[in-house]
Structures are given as structure tokens and as C-alpha cells.
Amino acid sequence: MPRTKKVGATGRYGARYGxxxxxxxxxxxxxxxxxxxxxxxxxxxxxxxxxxxWTCPKCGLKVAGKAYEPGTK
Ligand SMILES: [Zn+2]
Structure with a gap:
């Protein structure tokens, strides 16, 4: 069995990331x-x-934003 280091929630991303x-x-x-x-x-x-x-399921609005958060500030 290979020895694996535990790296918490990110372990599933494997060792290819630093x-x-x-x-x-x-x-x-x-x-x-x-x-x-x-x-x-x-x-x-x-x-x-x-x-x-990004889209709003309530009113159907589409919002262009950053990749991981809408630009609504
Ligand atoms: Zn809305």
C-alpha cells in the first residue's frame, strides 16, 4: 500500500499541485x-x-462577474 500524506480537503487533487x-x-x-x-x-x-x-433562479437575471464571484459589489 502506498504511503499517502493527509492534506485535508484538498487531498483529492493529488500531488500535482503545490x-x-x-x-x-x-x-x-x-x-x-x-x-x-x-x-x-x-x-x-x-x-x-x-x-x-451568474444567473438568478428567482427572476432569471444574468450577471457577468469574475470567475468565482459575481461582480455585484
Ligand atoms: Zn433575482
Whole structure:
């Protein structure tokens, strides 16, 4: 059985990423879990349908934003 180091939640990304990259992945995943507010109907629940494009399931608004967070600030 191969010896594997435990690296927490990022272990599934394997060893091909360095430590700094793992930190960035953790930060991105935290952002993805945060709910974003729709600028139109002000409901929390914007969904990222593709990198940079967010949509609101309540009113159907599409928001262009950064890859991992909508540009609604
Ligand atoms: Zn909305």
C-alpha cells in the first residue's frame, strides 16, 4: 500500500499541485459556498452557470462577474 500524506480537503487533487495552489483552491471553494445576492430582486441564491456568468433562479437575471464571484459589489 502506498504511503499517502493527509492534506485535508484538498487531498483529492493529488500531488500535482503545490502547496500554494492548494491554498488558493481552498479560498476559491470557500467563495463558491458563499451565497451571492441578486442585484435585481435582492434574493440570495445567484448560481454560477459558467465561469464569469451568474444567473438568478428567482427572476432569471444574468450577471457577468469574475470567475468565482459575481461582480455585484
Ligand atoms: Zn433575482
Amino acid at each position: 502547496k500554494g495552489v492548494k491554498k488558493r483552491i481552498i479560498a476559491i471553494e470557500k467563495k463558491q459556498k458563499v451565497k451571492h445576492k441578486c442585484p435585481e430582486c435582492l434574493k440570495n441564491g445567484l448560481k454560477r452557470i459558467s465561469p464569469g456568468i
